[in-house]
């Protein structure tokens with residue numbers, strides 16, 4: 001049977017709970033994967049609303065000085081002191097917990113509602129049971145309108161079951177042991193000689209709680225300030241039992257941990273992170289392609305933890321490891337010091353009135369641009385445009401690839417109108433996306449708000465980096481290859497916007513919102529009538545420009561995508577990377593094909609690379625449907641053509657199909 005007391009633990013721990021001694025004084029920094037957790041107390045702590053409010057005897061409580069003395073250190077008006085005392089009496093009588101075992105932690109009166117909120121914690125032998133808490137809401141006329149509590153009901157029974165439960169230790173060494181257990185949990189081993197240098201001293205609490213222990217000379221890998229605090233407590237476990245714990249509190253670069261360490265068990269039993277690292281964006285979410293097709297919503301913590309393990313935002317504004325988004329009204333080359341919205345609280349929520357000119361909602365536009373760029377970063381990362389493959393990040397967590405090349409994304413860039421562009425230098429140099437305002441309508445419309453445009457631009461970066469390797473930026477600049485660069489950009493924008501309700505009869509157009517109509521010649525469609533583009537179109541004089549060439553390529557890819565979805569089904573969430581589904585297979589073999597194909601590929605090279613990628617991915621299960629899709633548009637097995645020369649169509653598939 002395990003012991004629960006704190007006394008004697010120091011000695012026992014010396015053998016069993018000391019952290020492993022590492023070769024270097026301080027081992028590697030905390031793994032990013034440590035997550036907060038706590039014991040889940042079933043059916044406790046729910047808000048109970050009293051439809052018939054319960055009257056409190058506030059005047060009687062006012063004379064109860066014993067209760068009032070528990071709120072020291074803060075100046076509480078007499079009136080609120082009395083309400084708090086009455087509320088504690090109420091909790092005591094309704095939950096069978098002695099009033100002197102309930103400590104008031106805060107009380108205040110809300111000016112708007114006039115409701116007084118009383119917060120309390122259950123204690124045992126003067127020590128807080130940190131997760132046995134209560135709150136009582138008292139109306140202006142002195143009635144309990146609602147309350148909640150997570151008290152330990154049979155504390156005496158629990159205590160009796162654990163001899164030594166009442167024991168206390170003020171041993172400073174024990175606090176150091178608790179710190180070491182937290183260090184282990186955070187994956188930071190501290191060598192004994194370093195641990196020996198940590199000093200500990202007792203400090204009185206200024207707020208009526210018990211004293212705590214201040215630990216100093218803590219290694220920086222564990223605490224950025226070099227200090228930590230430890231305090232004796234009890235923690236209620238999920239099964240209703242109570243264990244003696246140490247509350248250990250320390251701050252790291254990206255976390256502020258408040259841990260409850262069960263020393264007897266040598267483990268952390270509850271871990272909270274006081275850092276509000278949450279990011280929220282009021283945006284057209286990833287399944288709303290533009291203001292023409294849906295509304296903005298609040299999206300909370302959208303970063304994918306494998307693609308962006310530290311989130312999207314570095315600090316309080318629209319810049320982070322993947323993207324720096326800002327406006328650029330004058331269209332100059334400067335960007336670092338340009339305007340960005342201020343969101344110290346991580347809440348990117350700005351007004352957007354589409355009846356006004358775009359300059360009136362620049363913060364909403366920058367936020368949207370930042371959001372969509374990060375969506376593209378995470379999506380392409382998941383499908384293999386990662387650090388090693390030369391993606392756009394300032395810091396490469398894997399250590400592979402060149403860093404310092406997060407995307408510079410300019411919203412409402414003043415260097416142009418009615419367009420957008422993306423420049424891709426080699427890996428390690430920053431690409432630049434410039435989004436323009438569109439002037440076909442009044443008020444004007446903002447390209448930042450249209451996902452297919454931003455996705456199109458970002459995909460230029462993906463195809464340029466992947467084709468011919470990350471350091472060669474000259475592989476998609478000419479003729480057919482340049483045209484396919486445009487085509488992949490449309491194709492990825494199409495994959496991202498596809499919805500479960502879409503079918504192979506769905507037609508998609510680009511630029512619908514900003515341009516008010518299709519910016520391409522034909523909608524993307526599996527109907528030959530709606531979109532008649534074939535390989536032979538590359539010979540037409542009006543199809544020598546890159547976007548026209550790209551349209552033919554993207555149309556072929558649209559056919560391939562639907563052939564794969566027809567055969568394999570549709571993944572509702574493309575981010576889930578479910579490679580048994582058609583749309584996910586499509587995105588995967590597009591990116592894998594880019595990695596495989598030569599610098600300056602032709603249509604035939606790119607088709608063959610896609611087929612090879614599919615063979616590698618599935619063993620060739622989809623070979624024949626892919627061939628059929630290409631053949632439908634004239635790029636069958638016997639198609640032939642020269643970049644800049646004649647193209648000859650073929651509608652047949654290999655003989656084994």
Ligand SMILES: *[C@@H]1O[C@H](CO)[C@@H](O)[C@H](O)[C@H]1NC(C)=O
Pocket residue numbers: 047115117135136137145146147
């Ligand atoms: C009572 O207090 C809790 C906790 O502060 C709060 O969630 C709840 O809304 C309050 N109820 C009323 C009626 O004010």
Ligand SMILES: *[C@@H]1O[C@H](CO)[C@@H](O)[C@H](O)[C@H]1NC(C)=O
Pocket residue numbers: 153154157158159161239240241242
């Ligand atoms: C009462 O205490 C015992 C002993 O710790 C514990 O096992 C049990 O779960 C508790 N029961 C309730 C209802 O809290």
Ligand SMILES: *[C@@H]1O[C@H](CO)[C@@H](O)[C@H](O)[C@H]1NC(C)=O
Pocket residue numbers: 303304305306307382575576577
């Ligand atoms: C993050 O991406 C991975 C694939 O790399 C996927 O399995 C996971 O579901 C994604 N998580 C979220 C929250 O989208």
Ligand SMILES: *[C@@H]1O[C@H](CO)[C@@H](O)[C@H](O)[C@H]1NC(C)=O
Pocket residue numbers: 592593596612613616617
């Ligand atoms: C082959 O497929 C695997 C995933 O199944 C992928 O990681 C790899 O990059 C692919 N290789 C090529 C050459 O496409």
Ligand SMILES: *[C@@H]1O[C@H](CO)[C@@H](O)[C@H](O)[C@H]1NC(C)=O
Pocket residue numbers: 637638
């Ligand atoms: C098509 O190409 C195959 C080889 O891939 C060849 O055997 C066949 O003769 C060709 N057919 C025509 C009509 O050119």
Ligand SMILES: CC(=O)N[C@H]1CO[C@H](CO)[C@@H](O)[C@@H]1O
Pocket residue numbers: 394395396397399400401402403
């Ligand atoms: C080659 C290169 O520059 N790699 C970098 C990737 O990012 C990490 C973290 O910033 C750097 O340490 C590497 O030098």
Ligand SMILES: [Ca+2]
Pocket residue numbers: 387390391392393401402403404405427428
């Ligand atoms: Ca890079």
Ligand SMILES: [Ca+2]
Pocket residue numbers: 463464465466467468469470471472473474475
């Ligand atoms: Ca390249």
Ligand SMILES: [Zn+2]
Pocket residue numbers: 456457460485486489
């Ligand atoms: Zn383009």
